[in-house]
Amino acid sequence: MPMSKNIIELDASVRIKELIKEIKQQDKFYYQDDSPKISDAKYDALRQELAELETAFPELKQQDSPTNTIGVSPQNSGFTKIKHKVPMLSLSNVFSETDLEDFMMRIKRFLNLPETENIDIFAEPKIDGLSCSLYYKNQQLIHATTRGDGSIGEDITDNIKTIPTIPHNLPDDAPDEIEIRGEVYISKNDFIALNEAQEEAGDKIFANPRNAAAGSLRQLDSNITQKRPLKVFMYAIGYSSKEISNTQDGLHKKLKEWKFQVTEHINICQSLKEIMEHYNFIEENRAKLAYDIDGVVYKVNDMELQNRLGFISRSPRWAIAHKFPAEQAETILNNIEIQVGRTGKLTPVARLEPVNVGGVLVSNATLHNEDEINKKDIRIGDHVVIQRAGDVIPQVVSVDIKYRNKDNKNSVPFIFPETCPECDSPTKRKDGEAAHYCTGGLYCHAQVVERLKHFVSKSAFDIDGLGKKIIEDFFADKLIEKFGDIFRLEHSHSEEIRSREGWGSLSADNLFTAINSKRNIPLDRFIYSLGIRQVGQATAKKLASSYGSFDNWKKTMQIAQNRDSQEYEDLLSIEDIGAIVAEDILLFFADKHQQAILNDLVEQLNIAEFENIVDLSSPIAGKIVVFTGKLEIMGRNEAKSKAESLGAKVSGSISKKTDYLIAGADAGSKRKKAEDLGVTILSEQEWINLIS
């Protein structure tokens, strides 16, 4: 038996809570008090760790997670609030050339460009200051704001006007209305001088130039701000009533022409190699710059492409920040343990001699799978190099073999177990997959407990007071063994729970109320909660949207067990559901045991039918569209996401119900079928005309 069961997920849950608390605390120090208590690298590492844990364990994501927000809401700060005309977003980060390459590939795929095609990338230093937005109307500076929470900022107009390099008027060729974004900073030399003066006067000493800048800008008395050596680099446009330039480079030049200070050491790069060269150049010269920077920002140079790429949640798709590297550290690998997940997947976990990596104490790292261990030749007892940044959970980068004895006496190769460490069932490696799985299914208690935890988690049933630890305890004491038991607890074990250690009538009643309040559940949430392998929130939503009701979904999945049926074809035609995901869904419905558990659960619930939300004002709202053939103007993903954002339903196959077939080049059988069924066929250009 491993020392502790499912430790990664347990650790992750605890860690996520710790991180949220810590980040919120640090946000307050940083944004409200302008007095951070930790370094930027440490702060970044906290956010990065949280974001990546949330990606790895989406069911653990908390609604109030700081990854959903930017900064803090400017409440009670003493400043007037101003809504930005266009939200002030943040940037996603990359930490390696590989991640950068992925970013470039994603862009090309989205734009439907060949992998070999070069896209001009405008690269410039990432200034370590605080962002501001300047709003000009009729060429006059009207107001200036901080970022705030991204939607609403604080009015810092009087303070901004004390910065000598900011023009109060723009030339006549400037748009009538424009929001210009930039970074306020204090140079390294000015910072030293400022701190000396502060010290002499017995005033507050600033931790670094950025905090000095933030503290200086967010002064309620602009006379104080005036005495501070603030400067500003402008680098982006929020809103503009007319086009300024069709390139980022052109914008940069225009801003300079309008007398704004703009970033130095910019470059237009044509290939990954050129981007990396510029990155290395900036990093090498970082210390020589007059101001602090914390990375390099890359922006797609062509504005039209920027518009097409658009935004994802908090950040633009067309830009990314390449942060300077996080630290690595070396430590000893004490043991390798196996964690069993909800789907039976076995994950080897490195138990490390605790080590400080970039300010965080690390004692566990993921080893991913058997291949990873073999490829890096990682053995228990080895000295290993650990890295935190850019990875989901700390990673073992490599082994420092100079510590290995010649005869390898100190290190023991790891043999992947042939049986599940939790239930002893044989383990199996699926064809084409690196992971091993426990074959125990619902016989494996580890899997059952993990599924129950998933079921009650935030994005699933979200039952307050039924956390992971309680699920474990209740499972161990046989209070909950399957999903339906949760909804029977009040009747089956009320007294027992009231008298449990740490419980009382009040907490028991609260739990029962929380459980009862979740008997009504939307279909997509319900599907996601079942924990079917490969059915995450997005897939659950697609299934709910396609089948509408639970009864219809269930009935159809039973018919689809016949792989020759139309129902099976229809399942495959749902976007993102390929044969492998379909197998997992059908397997779930084929398993008698699972069906008994499902039926038992459904009796306890009201599952609401799924209502598709459509943008009724668009010409394709509510229409069913199918794309076929090679699209030349937009990539498939872009076309699809555009259609969906306008309220259309994108299907993979033609039927009588199809409203439009958008036929790209070389459209084959679907076109023929559409013709036969009398479905309207549009060329890609006709389609673009229709939606724009």
Ligand code: IVH
């Ligand atoms: S472009 C739509 N360019 O870094 C977002 N941002 O970590 C456009 N920053 O929110 C931002 N230097 O406050 C851009 N050269 C630069 C920057 C830069 C610093 C800041 C900015 C942004 C943050 C993201």
